[in-house]
Amino acid sequence: KQTGWQLNLESRKAITFTDKKGIGRLRLVGSYDLHFYQPEQIKRVRLVRxxxxxxxxxxxxxxxxxxxxxxxxxxxxxxxxxxxYTDDQGNKVDNPKFLRTGEKKIKRLQRQLSRKQKGSSNRKKARQKLAKA
Known part of the structure; x- marks a missing residue:
């Protein structure tokens, strides 16, 4: 959003959405300091779930x-x-295979989730772990 929001200028720890979506005021939690930047430098704001x-x-x-x-x-x-890759001096760097390791982790978490009883709190925890992965 380029418009429809307003940053709390004195503390910069809250943002208010003024559009008609009904979101309202949100408190910002985190260690990133918005005082380092001027409010004119902020061009867009996104809410990400x-x-x-x-x-x-x-x-x-x-x-x-x-x-x-x-x-x-x-x-x-x-x-x-x-x-x-291999350079001209013979140095080799192995393939990191991020996709394969991520697939193995998701496969294991899916197996753990399927073993849990539906409606249990352990299933909710396992589902949350799978969603993060």
Whole structure:
């Protein structure tokens, strides 16, 4: 949302949604300090629902300039299936396989969930763990 919200200016620990959705005032909890940024730098606000709660995202307009100087060095990289990449000096980096490890974790959590009795609090806990994964 670019409009329809107002940040509490004195403490910056609350946000009020003034649109007709009926959300109202929300208290912001977290360690991230909004006093570092000016209110004019906040361009958009999003409310995001995750498995473990609701989050408020602030999209900022910040000009970042990184000055880099070329090193005039070149290397050769070979990207493959057995190794993530191999450079021209023979250094190999293994494939991290994030997808496979995540699939194994979800598979295990689904098995644990299916063994729980429906309506029990342990099933709710297992369902919450699966949703987070």
């Amino acid at each position: 995750r498995a473990n709660g609701y989050y408020c995202q602030f999209i900022l307009s910040v000009d970042v300039q990184i000055k880099t100087e070329p090193t005039n060095k070149t290397i050769g990289l070979d990207v493959g299936l057995s190794a993530f």
